[in-house]
Amino acid sequence: MTSSDPRPTGAVIIRADQVTKTFTTPDGRALPVLEDIGCQLVEGEIVALLGKSGSGKSTLLRCMAGLIAPSAGTVDYRGTPLTGANPGVSMVFQSFALLPWLTVQQNVELGLTARGVPEDERRERALKAIDLIGLDGFESAYPKELSGGMRQRVGFARAIVVEPDALLMDEPFSALDVLTAENLRTELVGLWEGHEAPVKSILIVTHNIEEAVLLADRILVLSANPGRIQAELRVDLPRPRNRQDPRLEALVDTVYGILTGREAAVAAAVTAPGAPTRPAPTPVSAPLPEVSVGGLAGLLEILVARGGEDGLAELADELNFEVDDLLPLVDAAVLLGLAATDGPRIRLTAAGREFAAADILTSKQLFARHAATRAPLVRAIVQALSSTDDQRLREGFFLDVLRRGFDAVEARRQLDTAIDWGRYAELFDYDADDGVLTLEPGAQKNL
Structure with a gap:
């Protein structure tokens, strides 16, 4: 299911070599976002860029699209270094990015118009793309008349109508409801497997572990602050993929273990008795997960009810969540010393059991101590x-x-x-x- 050399054999479309990106804050300080990234996208594969907030996924995608230039390193398109927009890619955005004053057909034709394609050919290709993504009959509709899923279909049609070498997608399903997102993912896989989509490769940014495993041939896992490639995994499973396949569940667990490793290391550095001296965690090296105290307490109470330990995939399934929906809560519990992780499993610590069993006043006092010493x-x-x-x-x-x-x-x-x-x-x-x-x-x- 995974291999030490996951790169497929095929012509390289995009290659990033030692890409580093640093932004400058308004007061002139350097803000490192990516550091020494090396990766490639080849013909015939779907690659997922997976990571938490702050890992630089979208920044790397934009570097590969030529929309922003790296501070150091290079990005090549078919062996030629980029000095501007990548001529071989199209993008699909999370926010749909449609022009509200244009019809569906006019939005789809935008890229063709920019390339100087004659009007008759533009119309023919746009209508074909609209039909392909299931919006036949809505050519004259405006974006305000469409649901979120239909707007994203327009985004897909606009991207593929120019027949790019690579389709770059920045969390294209995250703004949609669960059922619509699942439907679009299934249709995307169907188009890819049926060779109907006129693209040679796909690169998708996501924070959703299961989405990455369901879609991708390769997964690049990025660490955060700054973003580095933490792991590269090959997914050797036939499509369409079954969520209940033990091999898929095992890979989800593997990716989860990789993503939670940093938080475990931070907790160990703070709490392990007799551990060698290490740099103390800082607000930047150990950022706070965006969770409420009530949400954290709820996770601990659920764990108490389940015997104090459970697998994250099983816990998420029981609660009807995605595994990665639980990650911020898990990160917070580990950071505060209330829980510990072992690969894809989480267990309460003695401090976590004490906190979960305490009355409101005592829980406040316990939380004050843990937050002041560990956050x-x-x-x-x-x-x-x-x-x-x-x-x-x-x-x-x-x-x-x-x-x-x-x-x-x-x-x-x-x-x-x-x-x-x-x-x-x-x-x-x-x-x-x-x-x-x-x-x-x-x-x-x-x-």
Whole structure:
């Protein structure tokens, strides 16, 4: 199912060699997003770029599309280094990216118009693509008249009508409801297997483990902050793939184990007695998972009810979630020392059992201790507030510090999560009107 050399034999369409990408924050600091990425896309394969938020998946996709240039390294299209937009690719976006004032047919014809294709040929090719993706009869409709799934079909038609070498897709199903997404995935596989789609390869960005395993011939797993290729796996399973196939379930478990390895390492560095001295985790190296305390408590209570240990795939199936929907909750539990993972399984620690069994007041006290000692950003906020005369600081101070390691959106998300955790634990308060954080009495005793 996996191999040490997963690269298929075929003509290389796109090759990334030692690609590094660093953005500059508004205050002039460097924000590394990708580091030393090497990968390729060859004819006859579907490749999935899989990783959590912050792994640089979309940035790598845009580098390979030639929409942004790497800070170091090169991207080649059929052996020629890119100096602009990649002439051999089309893109499908998460947000559909349709022009609302154009009809379905006009949106599909956009790429052909840009390439100077004559009007009659444009019309013929556009209608063929519209028919292929199941929107025959909607040629004259406007995007506002279409459902989300139909709009994404227009996006697919617009991408394939130019007959690109490679179809690049940036989380194309994540904005759709579950049933619509499943239907479109199935149809995409059908077009690919039937050789009806006029493309030679597909590269899809996703954070959904099961989606990657269902679709891809190869999976590139990216770590985060900055993004690096953590693993490369070959999926040697016939299509269409069965979710209940033990081989598919085993590969999902393998990928899950890879994605959770970093959080386990962080927890080990903080908690293992007698462990060798390692760099202390920081708010950037150990970011807070975007989960609420209530959601975290719910996961722990479910684990208690299931004997304190379970497989993530089994747990997700029982709750009607995707496995990766649970990942942020698992990451938070591991970061706080309330649970531990062993490959695809999760088990409560003694601290987790204590927290799950506690009354509300005691659970707040326990959470305060765990958050202040094991969540680097929460600890940093408590320490910073403790160092001021009035034990107050504006949120802008923390956002400025966080922007050294995150973009503005993620910095805000990190601070919001920390505020949620800190207020629950009564470590600090937050005035949303003034944007001021204030240390709560007695918070320092938890450090």
